[in-house]
Amino acid sequence: MARPVLIALLATAAFAACGPAGAEGLLPYTVAGDAVPDSLTGTKGDATRGRALIVERSSTCILCHSGPFPEQAFQGDLAPNLSGSGSRWSEGQLRLRLVDASHFDPATIMPSYYRIDGLTRVGNAWRDKPILSAEQIEDIVAYLVTLRD
Template identity: 60%
Template sequence: MIRRGLLTAGVVAAGCAAANAQEQLVPYEVVDHAIPKSLTGKPGDPVNGRALVVKRDNTCLLCHSGPFPEQRFQGNLSPDLRGTGTRWTEGELRLRMVDATRLNAATIMPPFYRTEGLTRVARNLRGKPILSASEIEDVVAYLMTLKE
């Protein structure tokens, strides 16, 4: 099954991950519960991806836990991130990051790269994704390194 989604232009706002310039968001295809192609056309940087995951502004560790000894308080509402790279493909992780509601409408995971159809969004954050395309790719690259 192929679904197409087109995301609108936006920037990452203050209080979210740091993308300094406005970015034209890219179209993507959902194929069999995954976004198989990179949003940027190139692999992400796993070192930057780890930094994004542990950064409190990005909220990952409010719900997830994982191999992050420097973070004292980690979440327990969502799956532990250990072994993520074994459980899912890059494309499956990319879809979960872009918009997990495509897999589970009742998920508590926010759509990190969707701007349409959201409710209760602060006025200054409307129309802006939480993460940029390159940040999504960086997080996916890092999560793929978590094999155990």
């Protein structure tokens, strides 16, 4: 019982310090250099769930990316193959890439999966919701770090 309270307190403190502006409804996170070092939820994600999420069409990942998913007939090639992601990037770097890829390149076509501000004409069904929840992002990060060359 004590832990969620502690996380909430820490989260509130972090939000006051450096939470992204206008992102009410999202858990605050801290960018350090090119990474978000700490879990968005305060807990480690589940890699098995992460893999299932990545190949699910509604997550949108493999519309553009391909990866080590031999059972998936329809993968994209608009973006890098996800194989070896965990060798190329640290957990924190992967987390920031998912949360807000535009941090690295404002012209990127990769959506910011954990952002609700700065968007235009979002459809009713998706308004004020991030593309992926903090839990889903942590699950995907937990899976991506296991992808080693």
